[in-house]
Amino acid sequence: MTNRLDAVLYGYFRSTAAYRVRIALGLKGFDPVSRFVHLRKGEQSEPAYRTINPAGLVPYWIEGDLHLAQSLAIIEYLDEMHPQPPLLPKTPAGRAIAREISLVVCCDIHPIGNLRVLNRLTEMGVDETLRARWSQYWIEAGFEAIERRLEQLGAGPFSFGEEPTLADICIVPQIFNARRFGVDLSPYPRILAIETSASKMEAFARSEPGRQPDAE
Numbered sequence: 001m002t003n004r005l006d007a008v009l010y011g012y013f014r015s016t017a018a019y020r021v022r023i024a025l026g027l028k029g030f031d032p033v034s035r036f037v038h039l040r041k042g043e044q045s046e047p048a049y050r051t052i053n054p055a056g057l058v059p060y061w062i063e064g065d066l067h068l069a070q071s072l073a074i075i076e077y078l079d080e081m082h083p084q085p086p087l088l089p090k091t092p093a094g095r096a097i098a099r100e101i102s103l104v105v106c107c108d109i110h111p112i113g114n115l116r117v118l119n120r121l122t123e124m125g126v127d128e129t130l131r132a133r134w135s136q137y138w139i140e141a142g143f144e145a146i147e148r149r150l151e152q153l154g155a156g157p158f159s160f161g162e163e164p165t166l167a168d169i170c171i172v173p174q175i176f177n178a179r180r181f182g183v184d185l186s187p188y189p190r191i192l193a194i195e196t197s198a199s200k201m202e203a204f205a206r207s208e209p210g211r212q213p214d215a216e
């Protein structure tokens with residue numbers, strides 16, 4: 001069941017950062033108005049969108065006077081405003097570890113393989129095969145760290161047991177991205193198990209890129 005939220009989410013079906021926010025909204029039972037920014041066509045760089053978000057990135061969140069960029073900031077804002085179900089574990093250590101996993105995805109993996117970075121590599125003469133290897137390399141480095149952490153946590157079916165948290169919200173879209181770049185996921189059974197668990201939940205399933213209205 002979804003509830004209308006008086007807010008607008010700017011996104012793009014294949015944006016993993018927007019995908020994170022869609023999952024969080026789904027878990028909270030919200031369905032805001034969606035606007036689509038076609039990143040491949042460069043709409044993020046056009047003045048019409050730059051006046052909305054000067055950073056020229058998605059996701060972007062507008063709710064009344066609040067204009068907010070950065071998926072993690074948006075998700076934590078939603079979690080504070082609508083605490084049920086909680087998206088962070090109960091203990092301070094658990095919350096810190098959930099943020100650690102999220103930051104591996106959002107700081108150590110995602111920015112290095114972002115569209116604007118890949119475009120810059122193209123401008124510098126790097127061909128498609130090498131660009132894919134570049135992305136694979138950084139995804140594998142990050143997934144290696146996350147897999148080891150998930151082994152320590154030993155929980156399941158999600159990172160912190162029965163309920164998904166911010167960690168899973170960040171991991172699942174990154175798996176989608178890893179597949180796009182042809183990463184061999186067999187060394188990461190714990191990460192793959194989270195994807196399997198997530199696929200059974202409506203909030204995750206409805207957020208998949210292929211199910212978005214702007215999907216191609």
Ligand SMILES: N[C@@H](CCC(=O)N[C@@H](CS)C(=O)NCC(=O)O)C(=O)O
Binds near residue numbers: 014016114
């Ligand atoms: N750290 C930001 C990253 C936002 C971001 O880089 N979004 C990508 C799509 S996943 C984007 O808009 N890229 C446009 C571009 O690279 O030109 C967040 O988590 O929201």
